Structure formats: C-alpha cells, structure tokens
Amino acid sequence: MEMELKKARETIIFLQSKLQRRDNKIAQLRSLITKQEAELRKYKPGRISQIPHDDYDNAFSDKQIALAVEVLEKLKRNQLLENSLSSEENKILTKYFTSSDLFPTNDVVMLIDKAISYALDVIVNRTELCDEHIDNELRNFLIDTGSAKLVILDVMLARPDFVPDNWGGRAINKKALEKSPKGLSTSSTSKSRSPSTSSSSSSVSFHYRINTEEERRVNERYILQEED
Secondary structure, eight states: OHHHHHHHHHHHHHHHHHHHHHHHHHHHHHHHHHHHHHHHHHHOTTOOOOSOOSOGGGSSOHHHHHHHHHHHHHHHHTTHHHHTSOHHHHHHHHHHHTOTTOOOOHHHHHHHHHHHHHHHHHHHHOTTTOOOOOOHHHHHHHHSHHHHHHHHHHHHHHOGGGSOGGGTHHHHHHHHHHHSOTTOOSOOOOOOSSOOOOSGGGTTTOTTOOOOHHHHHHHHHHHHHHHO
C-alpha cells in the first residue's frame, strides 16, 4: 500500500510538471502570435483576431481536439510538416523543440505557421501530392484555417509523437517515455471525434486530453487513499 501511494504521488508530480512545461511553452507562443495579430491589424483594421479569449482550459472542444489529432495523423503519415521547410529551417525548429526552456522567437512562430499552412493546403487542395480522404466534417474544421492551426499546434505540443522527426520529435518522444512512470504513454490524446463525457477529465486542466485511463485510475486511487 505504501509503495502504491508513493508511486501515485510520483505520477501526479510528474504529470503536473509535464503539463506546466507545455502550458508555459504554449503561453509563450500565444503571446508572440497575439503581438503579430496586433501588427497585422495596423495594416488591416477590420481584421478579426484568431486567438481564443475564453478560459484557456476550455479554449477548444473535445471534437476540435479529435479533429486536430486526425489531421496530425495525416500530416505525419505523409511527412508534410518537415517536407514544407528547408533543412536549415528544420534545424531551427529542432533546436526549439528539443529545448524545454528555449523561448520561441518570431522565426520559430513563423516557421511553424509556414509548415502547418503548407501541409493543410496540400491535404485539402493538392490531392496529387497527398492521397488522403478529407470528409465534410474535417473540411469544415479546416475552413477557418486560423482557428484550426491553433488547435493543431496545441495538440502537437501536447503530443511529442506528432512532432516531426526532423524537428527532434523522435528524441523528444524517447525522452518523454524514459521520464514517464512505467506504463504511461505520451500518445494518449483521444482519437475519437465524439466528445468525451467522462467527468474525471474535467478535474484537472487537461484540454490536451493527454491523461490515459490508467493515469486517471492512479490519480483517483491516490485521492481516495488521502481522504482515508
């Protein structure tokens, strides 16, 4: 019992630390994007910002996240993100993604945006380069490109397995697996388009949905033991 309690505490500390690092990185990226939006509005006053302004943890719905996962699976399968940039540009992103504390520069933000924009254009409009089926629901999700890119970026930062190998994805994923408590996975974002109805996922700020069922059971067992 004592060992289980210790492992549960270690798991919770690990997950909280992991989420905090990712939240910090996303917050930094959002800050830069917001500044860029402000600059663009100087030249186009009527421009509507694509940055969500509601509560961060509820910025995206389960369905949006599931659709973003589906898009990222297609992009990874066809290596579209890494193939959209030059080797030098890929090196810049490798340096960024493999450093947990490196602040994202404007170059980093613009390169990520360039890669995602190109990749989305290919899967939607250039079927001769990518033979992937895009149904109406996925197409509607991608129509608002600005919003879609924000969800896709959030999910990619929460899922090391979606970061291209040329950006250091394999090394990041390996490091995450090595640091993870035994049995936990870095590739546990829900892939179902149906919104989740589980109440346990709302108890922690998990809009990434990276918690697995096993992680939730460990957390719940720890909470019950603490209450006893």
